[in-house]
Amino acid sequence: xxxxxxxxxxxxxxxxxxxxxxxVQYTYTFTGADLINNVFDSTARYSxxxxxxxxxxxxxxxxxxSYTGATFLSGGYLTDFNTKWNxxxxxxxxLNSFFLSGNNGxxxxxxxxxxxxxxxxxxxxxxxxxxxxxxxxPASGSHTDQYPLWVADEGCGLVLxxxxxxxxxxxxxxxxxxxxxxxxxxxxYLYGCNTAPNNLAEGLTMxxxxxxxxxxxxxxxxxxxxxAVPEPATMLLVGLGGLALLRKRRG
Numbered sequence: 001x002x003x004x005x006x007x008x009x010x011x012x013x014x015x016x017x018x019x020x021x022x023x024v025q026y027t028y029t030f031t032g033a034d035l036i037n038n039v040f041d042s043t044a045r046y047s048x049x050x051x052x053x054x055x056x057x058x059x060x061x062x063x064x065x066s067y068t069g070a071t072f073l074s075g076g077y078l079t080d081f082n083t084k085w086n087x088x089x090x091x092x093x094x095l096n097s098f099f100l101s102g103n104n105g106x107x108x109x110x111x112x113x114x115x116x117x118x119x120x121x122x123x124x125x126x127x128x129x130x131x132x133x134x135x136x137x138p139a140s141g142s143h144t145d146q147y148p149l150w151v152a153d154e155g156c157g158l159v160l161x162x163x164x165x166x167x168x169x170x171x172x173x174x175x176x177x178x179x180x181x182x183x184x185x186x187x188x189y190l191y192g193c194n195t196a197p198n199n200l201a202e203g204l205t206m207x208x209x210x211x212x213x214x215x216x217x218x219x220x221x222x223x224x225x226x227x228a229v230p231e232p233a234t235m236l237l238v239g240l241g242g243l244a245l246l247r248k249r250r251g
Contacts, residue, residue: 024175093212094159096157096213111198119147143180176200
């Protein structure tokens with residue numbers, strides 16, 4: 001499934017030096033179906049630099065300590081993915097929490113390269129809460145040490161084989177400094193999926209991590225990537241004080 005179109009608001013901020021720095025603000029909309037979307041393609045396993053070629057739907061699943069199953073590998077890795085996934089479906093496990101990265105490093109090999117200036121706000125279905133925890137080790141050169149984390153109340157997690165996943169809507173609003181919006185050259189950085197599209201005006205490849213389990217706790221870790229495409233931007237003019245106010249309200 002493709003990620004749904006995003007509603008975007010772009011904010012232009014003036015820096016104190018008098019030089020204009022464009023801060024663009026995007027509101028991404030995606031669904032439970034985008035998160036639970038397993039694409040099996042072992043022929044598209046690697047780029048020449050060792051990274052994944054497919055920028056959405058590549059998935060790994062594993063225990064809480066290691067990943068042993070993958071949709072983009074063959075043999076025992078593929079068998080292990082199917083075994084764990086089928087067990088989760090049969091036992092009625094649900095996806096109970098997930099986060100977005102924007103932190104370079106490991107997420108880069110899934111095709112992600114965007115560098116958020118600020119995570120601003122977001123929403124989720126009934127029973128889901130969005131938090132902004134602080135990273136202990138943010139990436140070098142990052143603008144923010146926070147990341148978005150959605151957590152479901154008991155009984156509100158995403159049922160893996162539910163028919164209503166496409167109606168479970170999540171949104172995330174993030175600001176980007178257009179002068180420093182990437183960790184590398186999008187579409188051409190060494191440690192990442194070089195074929196993955198990354199353009200603020202056209203769409204971003206996003207990595208997510210999540211946890212699957214039951215009322216007794218988490219059982220599996222489940223990770224992957226998805227592609228988010230923006231709608232045409234609506235421009236607003238806001239000073240730096242406006243962004244500072246957003247930070248204060250969010251905190």
